[in-house]
Amino acid sequence: MIEILQWSTLATCGLIAAARVPSAVRGENRSLFYIFGLMTVAILLSIEKPYVAIDQALGGINLANLLLRFIIFAAIYFVGIRVTRGFGADSAYRRITGKAGMVVLLVISLALVVLFFMMDTVGSSAGLAAVSEKSERNFVLVEYYGAAGRAYPAYISLVLLPAMVRAVRGRLPILVRIAAALLATGGVAIALTLLFPVVPPEWGAVEFVINYTAVLCFVLGLALIWAARVKNSRVSPAKRTYTEK
Amino acid sequence: MTLPAKAFQRWLQGIAPDASTADVCRISGIKRTTLAQQLVRGKVSVSTVVSISRAYNVNPLSALATFEAYQDLAGPQVPPSxxxxxxxxxxxxxxxxxxxxxxxxxxxxxxxxxxxxxxxxxxxxxxxxxxxxxxxxxxxxxxxxxxxxxxxxxxxxxxxxxxxxxxxxxxxxxxxxxxxxxxxxxxxxxxxxxxxxxxxxxxxxxLSDGDLTALAGDRLQALGKVLRRQEQDQAQTEKIWENLG
Structure with missing residues (x-):
């Protein structure tokens, strides 16, 4: 079940990234292509087999996990910038790119790196599951490391949330409003990941579902806005000739 | 609110005693499936009654007045102000x-x-x-x-x-x-x-020149508000597409 979710999320994201190649070549919103590309790589790295293969190439000390965290940070940072710009959420934009946003990013990144090198990380293992089992100390460190890795996406998605709720209630085209609802759902899911340390271990599957729900919501939300634009540009020339007659 | 199918059947009996449902639909230009559905649900729309009464040269107002919910329409007609x-x-x-x-x-x-x-x-x-x-x-x-x-x-x-x-x-x-x-x-x-x-x-x-001009001013102001809001919505949508499309 979880495997299906993982691979289908990867496929969805990869297909959208591939579909954006032509417009990226034309120079239309390249950063969106990078967002989808980064997300695809991030999902790839969170699946066991590709993760182990890539990490082995990087020396087998789970550097790929650290890389994954920063890829997620980069993707979510660009999502934050694009979405706040697009939806005209200026205060949210400042909270991401301004001093506060930079301080949050810096502190979390430092914590992430420091925690990573405090652990004994030898032996590739997706999600650092095997690393965590090595010792009590490692177990605690992995928990903190994971929390730091989820903190930045949660920060961005909470910053985006008010603007998304406003957009859903507004008078924008219906596809854009559905997209905003998806982005808001994804944001809530990411914020929920902060609660993972208190989730009982037997509910492990819940964590997977929340993670992939968040990714899917973000990817589909962004893709839907794109679809709305494509649809509009197809409809409006016809409309124009009709009214100009 | 719709009209109860029973009361509708009774009324229809009164104005077209021998007509079948098919006849009624043909004369009044209502789709047969539409009327059938309204009858099955027990809820006949007001516009159905209006169409049928027009087809049978009955004043729609007095037709509606025979239904309990619209009995206020009966009685001497009050001239409009x-x-x-x-x-x-x-x-x-x-x-x-x-x-x-x-x-x-x-x-x-x-x-x-x-x-x-x-x-x-x-x-x-x-x-x-x-x-x-x-x-x-x-x-x-x-x-x-x-x-x-x-x-x-x-x-x-x-x-x-x-x-x-x-x-x-x-x-x-x-x-x-x-x-x-x-x-x-x-x-x-x-x-x-x-x-x-x-x-x-x-x-x-x-209307005096003054009253008419003031009224026209009110209408234009309301129209201006609607148009401006539409333009703002359009501008916001364009911005979303520019950034996220």
């Missing part, structure tokens, strides 16, 4: 009337008879009608009488819609002729409501 009549003049017609007034005529282009008024309803006829009969408390009284939330009522007006029972309730709450709202919503014609021919033109002519 001047402000109701003027509210059913479309904004373009109103502006033409302003331009034809001596106060506005400087170029001496007088003598051209203005074209006849376009028939009610017009693009903002529902909102203009309610504004014309509103003493400031009508919306509250309607919402108290029908249990419809004020914001839902306002939303209908903004969309230039009003369900027949709300139109009736509004007229009753404002103390004007019960059929006025049905004319403003386009359910029945002025003639069917017993408005004298040329009444709107006469009401328009009876």
């Amino acid at each position: 001047r402000c109701e009549l003027v509210s059913q003049v479309s904004t373009p017609d109103l502006l033409r009337a302003v331009l034809a007034r001596p106060a506005m005529e400087q170029a001496g282009a007088s003598g051209t008879a203005s074209p006849p008024l376009s028939a009610a309803p017009h693009a903002t006829s529902v909102k203009n009608w309610v504004d014309a009969i509103d003493d400031g408390e009508v919306r509250h009284r309607v919402s108290a009488a029908t249990g419809v939330a004020p914001q839902n009522y306002s939303a209908q007006l903004t969309a230039n819609r009003l369900s027949p029972e709300l139109a009736l309730a509004t007229a009753l709450a404002a103390g004007v002729g019960p059929a006025g709202g049905l004319v403003a919503t386009g359910l029945i014609t002025e003639e069917e409501a017993g408005w004298p021919p040329g009444a709107r033109q006469a009401a328009l002519d009876s």
Whole structure:
């Protein structure tokens, strides 16, 4: 079940990234292509087999996990910038790119790196599951490391949330409003990941579902806005000739 | 609100005793599936009754009055007030009337008879009608009488819609002729409501230059607001597509 979710999320994201190649070549919103590309790589790295293969190439000390965290940070940072710009959420934009946003990013990144090198990380293992089992100390460190890795996406998605709720209630085209609802759902899911340390271990599957729900919501939300634009540009020339007659 | 199918069948028996459902549909131009569905659900729409009564040369107003929910439509017809009549003049017609007034005529282009008024309803006829009969408390009284939330009522007006029972309730709450709202919503014609021919033109002519100009100003201001809001929405949508499309 979880495997299906993982691979289908990867496929969805990869297909959208591939579909954006032509417009990226034309120079239309390249950063969106990078967002989808980064997300695809991030999902790839969170699946066991590709993760182990890539990490082995990087020396087998789970550097790929650290890389994954920063890829997620980069993707979510660009999502934050694009979405706040697009939806005209200026205060949210400042909270991401301004001093506060930079301080949050810096502190979390430092914590992430420091925690990573405090652990004994030898032996590739997706999600650092095997690393965590090595010792009590490692177990605690992995928990903190994971929390730091989820903190930045949660920060961005909470910053985006008010603007998304406003957009859903507004008078924008219906596809854009559905997209905003998806982005808001994804944001809530990411914020929920902060609660993972208190989730009982037997509910492990819940964590997977929340993670992939968040990714899917973000990817589909962004893709839907794109679809709305494509649809509009197809409809409006016809409309124009009709009214100009 | 719809009409109970039983009462509808009884009424239909009265005006077309021997006609089959198929005949009724053919004569009145209603789709057979539509009527069949309404009968199965036990809820016949008001517009069905209006179409059928027109087809059988029955006044739709008196037809509706035979149903319990619309019995207020029975009785002697109350002539429409001047402000109701003027509210059913479309904004373009109103502006033409302003331009034809001596106060506005400087170029001496007088003598051209203005074209006849376009028939009610017009693009903002529902909102203009309610504004014309509103003493400031009508919306509250309607919402108290029908249990419809004020914001839902306002939303209908903004969309230039009003369900027949709300139109009736509004007229009753404002103390004007019960059929006025049905004319403003386009359910029945002025003639069917017993408005004298040329009444709107006469009401328009009876306005002083000052009143007419002020009214036209109000209409233009409202129109400007709507157009500006549409432009803002459009600009926001464009911005979203520019950043995320």
